Amino acid sequence: MSRVAYVNGRYVRHAEAGVSIDDRAFLFSDGIYEVIEIYQGALIDERGHLDRLARSAGELRLTPPLGEAALRFVMRELVARNRVQFGHVYLQITRGAARREHTFPPAGTPTTLVAFARSHDPDAGEAKARKGVNAITLPDIRWKRPDIKTVSLLPNVLAKQQAKEAGAYEAWLVDADGFVTEGASSNAWIVDKTGALRTHPADSSILLGITRARILEIARAKGIPVIERAFTVAETHEAAEAFISGATTLVMPIVRLDGRPIGQTSSDCAAPGPVSLGLRACFHEFAVKSV
Numbered sequence: 414m415s416r417v418a419y420v421n422g423r424y425v426r427h428a429e430a431g432v433s434i435d436d437r438a439f440l441f442s443d444g445i446y447e448v449i450e451i452y453q454g455a456l457i458d459e460r461g462h463l464d465r466l467a468r469s470a471g472e473l474r475l476t477p478p479l480g481e482a483a484l485r486f487v488m489r490e491l492v493a494r495n496r497v498q499f500g501h502v503y504l505q506i507t508r509g510a511a512r513r514e515h516t517f518p519p520a521g522t523p524t525t526l527v528a529f530a531r532s533h534d535p536d537a538g539e540a541k542a543r544k545g546v547n548a549i550t551l552p553d554i555r556w557k558r559p560d561i562k563t564v565s566l567l568p569n570v571l572a573k574q575q576a577k578e579a580g581a582y583e584a585w586l587v588d589a590d591g592f593v594t595e596g597a598s599s600n601a602w603i604v605d606k607t608g609a610l611r612t613h614p615a616d617s618s619i620l621l622g623i624t625r626a627r628i629l630e631i632a633r634a635k636g637i638p639v640i641e642r643a644f645t646v647a648e649t650h651e652a653a654e655a656f657i658s659g660a661t662t663l664v665m666p667i668v669r670l671d672g673r674p675i676g677q678t679s680s681d682c683a684a685p686g687p688v689s690l691g692l693r694a695c696f697h698e699f700a701v702k703s704v
């Protein structure tokens with residue numbers, strides 16, 4: 414079965430899907446995107462993702478080419494046509510194709526909409542979570558509006574590659590004051606020694622993760638104390654647990670940061686902690702209820 418993508422009103426073979434070389438996202442990374450988890454064929458936290466897409470569009474003064482009902486239809490069509498049970502839908506809207514000028518194209522230039530769906534192996538995700546992953550820290554060199562989900566991801570790409578070359582899965586980005594903002598493609602969390610969850614406050618220096626919001630809700634419902642206050646790398650080394658969150662990683666335990674085990678005394682045993690794994694299980698329970 415060949416994969417099917419959506420490009421500006423048409424369903425096309427993924428391998429043949431394309432946009433103009435004049436597209437503003439290609440020339441200026443002038444576009445926004447969303448990634449939505451598919452769990453048992455259902456779109457998880459669709460409302461939150463569509464609201465964030467609308468917010469990103471507003472911040473960039475972009476008008477999506479389709480209304481929300483049509484977007485929802487396209488995403489379901491992609492899930493069905495690609496027979497995705499577990500995976501994600503990717504949606505991108507750009508300022509369209511126009512003669513290369515930094516200023517916006519003439520009024521009426523249609524915006525570009527591209528979407529595709531991809532399957533994941535859910536067992537591989539679970540196996541990874543049982544072992545946990547490593548992270549490294551790097552300076553946060555991004556622009557001052559990472560709260561807008563734009564396709565302008567070069568610092569994230571470079572950080573993620575550096576992490577990979579260091580044998581790590583994620584890079585935690587550290588601001589000029591020494592606080593961890595978030596991961597290159599995830600939000601960052603610790604569980605402190607008192608058992609409280611800590612994550613960066615929802616301000617303009619992080620992406621307002623939809624999974625982050627869901628975890629906060631789950632934790633509060635379970636009576637886990639939650640503190641939305643930034644933490645340092647040193648505090649992470651002191652923490653009982655650390656993890657990342659995102660629509661594709663869900664809750665993924667971090668077992669080593671910069672090579673040092675989290676929450677363990679012996680460097681031989683770096684293992685995910687109970688709070689991280691418990692929250693991951695709760696997230697799955699939430700997803701099952703959404704199906």
Ligand code: PLP
Pocket residue numbers: 448569595596597598599600619620621622623624625658659660661
């Ligand atoms: N932070 C960054 C930089 C991301 O790229 C992502 C996800 O792609 C997240 C956080 C997590 O956001 P969400 O939970 O909405 O997937």
